[in-house]
Amino acid sequence: MSRIRIAMIGMGKIASDQHVPALARNDAFELVAAASPHQRLEGVPNFKSLEALVEELAHLDAVALCTPPQIRYQLARYALEHGLHVLLEKPPGATLNEVSALVELAEKKNVGLFAAWHSREAAAVEPARRWLETRKISDVMVTWKEDVRFWHPGRAWIWKAGGLGVFDPAINALSILTEILPGTLVLTDAKLTFPSNCETPVAGRVHLRNEFGTEVRMELDFLQAGPPSWDIDIHTDAGRLLVSKGGSIIKIGDGEPVENPDNEYPNLYAHFEELVRNRAIDVDVAPLRLVADAFMCGRRTVTEPFVE
Numbered sequence: 001m002s003r004i005r006i007a008m009i010g011m012g013k014i015a016s017d018q019h020v021p022a023l024a025r026n027d028a029f030e031l032v033a034a035a036s037p038h039q040r041l042e043g044v045p046n047f048k049s050l051e052a053l054v055e056e057l058a059h060l061d062a063v064a065l066c067t068p069p070q071i072r073y074q075l076a077r078y079a080l081e082h083g084l085h086v087l088l089e090k091p092p093g094a095t096l097n098e099v100s101a102l103v104e105l106a107e108k109k110n111v112g113l114f115a116a117w118h119s120r121e122a123a124a125v126e127p128a129r130r131w132l133e134t135r136k137i138s139d140v141m142v143t144w145k146e147d148v149r150f151w152h153p154g155r156a157w158i159w160k161a162g163g164l165g166v167f168d169p170a171i172n173a174l175s176i177l178t179e180i181l182p183g184t185l186v187l188t189d190a191k192l193t194f195p196s197n198c199e200t201p202v203a204g205r206v207h208l209r210n211e212f213g214t215e216v217r218m219e220l221d222f223l224q225a226g227p228p229s230w231d232i233d234i235h236t237d238a239g240r241l242l243v244s245k246g247g248s249i250i251k252i253g254d255g256e257p258v259e260n261p262d263n264e265y266p267n268l269y270a271h272f273e274e275l276v277r278n279r280a281i282d283v284d285v286a287p288l289r290l291v292a293d294a295f296m297c298g299r300r301t302v303t304e305p306f307v308e
Helices: 013-024 050-056 069-081 096-109 125-132 167-180 264-278 286-297
Strands: 004-009 029-035 062-065 085-088 113-115 137-145 186-195 203-209 215-221 229-236 239-244 249-252 299-303
Touching: 004 013, 004 050, 013 029, 013 264, 029 050, 050 069, 062 069, 069 085, 069 096, 085 096, 085 264, 096 113, 096 286, 113 264, 125 167, 125 229, 125 239, 125 249, 137 167, 167 203, 167 215, 167 229, 167 286, 186 286, 203 286
Parallel strands: 004 029, 004 062, 062 085, 085 113, 137 215, 186 299
Antiparallel strands: 137 229, 186 203, 203 215, 229 239, 239 249
């Protein structure tokens, strides 16, 4: 079976740290080029734009879009129009309507499209989902706090409309919640704090609920100094389950924490290969929909300006 010739579009930190190494470990793919206006990827041809890349390369099967979400839609449309399979980094778009339009186009062009929620591939997520299947869940506490200056230095786009602000990391928690909890989560309340010079929030409190009466509370902060807090604490009729370290550690009751190696992005590309081979679509917008609801219905407060 021939290898899938893929190009990396956007060469920021996530592409360099996660996508490129994951592709190097997967024999199903051949990374043949990169497009970025500012960064370069050693060992392959580099282009300033997706359009220049597609015009130059005669044989290309797929692209991984790792650009800021505000510009991803037009790039994805261009790739799909040219018959390319597309992997979308999270979030899959700046708006829900954009993503819906991409699904329609992928169906029309009969190509693969993947909204890649990497945190769903964390080691603790599937064991947590299986354990919770037979339990009654009463309440969930999500603590998702990190230092934006450490994890996203110089990323001005994160503070612009469509950049999500503190929801850029918090959407990872939502991707896990919508994977492991039964039913459909809906927003019941949100309070978002915006720096006076930013268009996206720096902190927030979000409350969700499903049809089974499970209450979910989220505490979000983009200015926590020191180590990050990426924890989901779940209380059930059979005891407590804790998913921590962004989904890599699971602890059930009084048992010992279990941590397994990070294999999130290799797992994503293994699934993307299946989608490409079968010309299939896997696009779940549940995490993005909850973020959109928080922006639409959340109460807003303004705090001091953010200074990098």
